[in-house]
Amino acid sequence: MKSWSTASHLLVIMLIAVIGATQESTSHSPTQQTARTRVVLLGTGTPVPDPDRSGPATAIVVDDSAYVVDFGPGIVRRAESAALNRKIPAVEPGNLKVAFVTHLHSDHTAGYSDLILSGWTSGRRVPLEVYGPSGLQSMTERILQAYRVDIETRTNPDGPMRDAGRFPDGWKVNAHEIKSGVIYKDEKVMVTAFATKHAMESYGYRFDTPDRRIVISGDTNPVEETITACNGCDVLIHEAQPLELLAKMPQSIQSFVAKYHTTTEQLAELANKAKPKLLVIYHTISFPPGIAPSRLLPPKAGADALYASPEMLQKEIESRYSGKFAIGKDLDVY
Ligand SMILES: [Zn+2]
Numbered sequence: 001m002k003s004w005s006t007a008s009h010l011l012v013i014m015l016i017a018v019i020g021a022t023q024e025s026t027s028h029s030p031t032q033q034t035a036r037t038r039v040v041l042l043g044t045g046t047p048v049p050d051p052d053r054s055g056p057a058t059a060i061v062v063d064d065s066a067y068v069v070d071f072g073p074g075i076v077r078r079a080e081s082a083a084l085n086r087k088i089p090a091v092e093p094g095n096l097k098v099a100f101v102t103h104l105h106s107d108h109t110a111g112y113s114d115l116i117l118s119g120w121t122s123g124r125r126v127p128l129e130v131y132g133p134s135g136l137q138s139m140t141e142r143i144l145q146a147y148r149v150d151i152e153t154r155t156n157p158d159g160p161m162r163d164a165g166r167f168p169d170g171w172k173v174n175a176h177e178i179k180s181g182v183i184y185k186d187e188k189v190m191v192t193a194f195a196t197k198h199a200m201e202s203y204g205y206r207f208d209t210p211d212r213r214i215v216i217s218g219d220t221n222p223v224e225e226t227i228t229a230c231n232g233c234d235v236l237i238h239e240a241q242p243l244e245l246l247a248k249m250p251q252s253i254q255s256f257v258a259k260y261h262t263t264t265e266q267l268a269e270l271a272n273k274a275k276p277k278l279l280v281i282y283h284t285i286s287f288p289p290g291i292a293p294s295r296l297l298p299p300k301a302g303a304d305a306l307y308a309s310p311e312m313l314q315k316e317i318e319s320r321y322s323g324k325f326a327i328g329k330d331l332d333v334y
């Protein structure tokens, strides 16, 4: 009797396990609540000092591990905000241990010293591992050199981080200069870099995790490599510049954008081929009312002449692309 009861108990457990597995395998689009992998926008801006948009920084979070792409100014405070307000402890500044940089423009790297040093003082005990284009090692060495007084006074016998048993290597950085291909792998994620077309050596990244495939463009003219990397991916995070705004900008900026960035029209065309389940638009040039430098404002224009409202972007994309898309804002989670 006892053994029959044990056997039936086991059968019930097995049935539950089978039903659970079936439900999991038929769930094609994990929601934010159930997915193991989430995209957290820590900064969606450009070089424009928009108080509502930090410099470009994105975290791909898999379970309790976070992988950062780009470290624009504001990254550390936005990361803390996401940890507190979105309840994602993986992005606590002290937990940020692996980062990738798309290219070395200042809007994508001005938060580097903050990520290194505030990450350390917030509790990181291992070196920061950073991957990116040529020039990354030199930038890293010079940042550490520039902050040698800070590092020395925190680690000397008087310093608050002197407990070498706890924080021996937290300020150190291992900078890895990469080429296209698989550049990183651990038990949670495989990261593939692909060449993009910008004003300098630049890469987009594809993240393959246990439940999602995520592609991020960085700054780039539309390239075939992004379409290949996505090819039906779960989330494509891509820059876009609005046509209506560009038409009002000086010719020099229009030419630069034509060579090294992507318009909304071009992004719609690219997304129609890449077919992401969700397209997230970020890094859009826009000057909120009152902050455009006068040299850029057209003659007699109002203070909001160079503001790209979410409605403007929405209209330009939805008239050309029927897939699901979102205009990314800082601290959005997908
Ligand atoms: Zn940029």
Ligand SMILES: [Zn+2]
Residues within 6 Å of the ligand: 103, 105, 198, 219
């Ligand atoms: Zn750039």
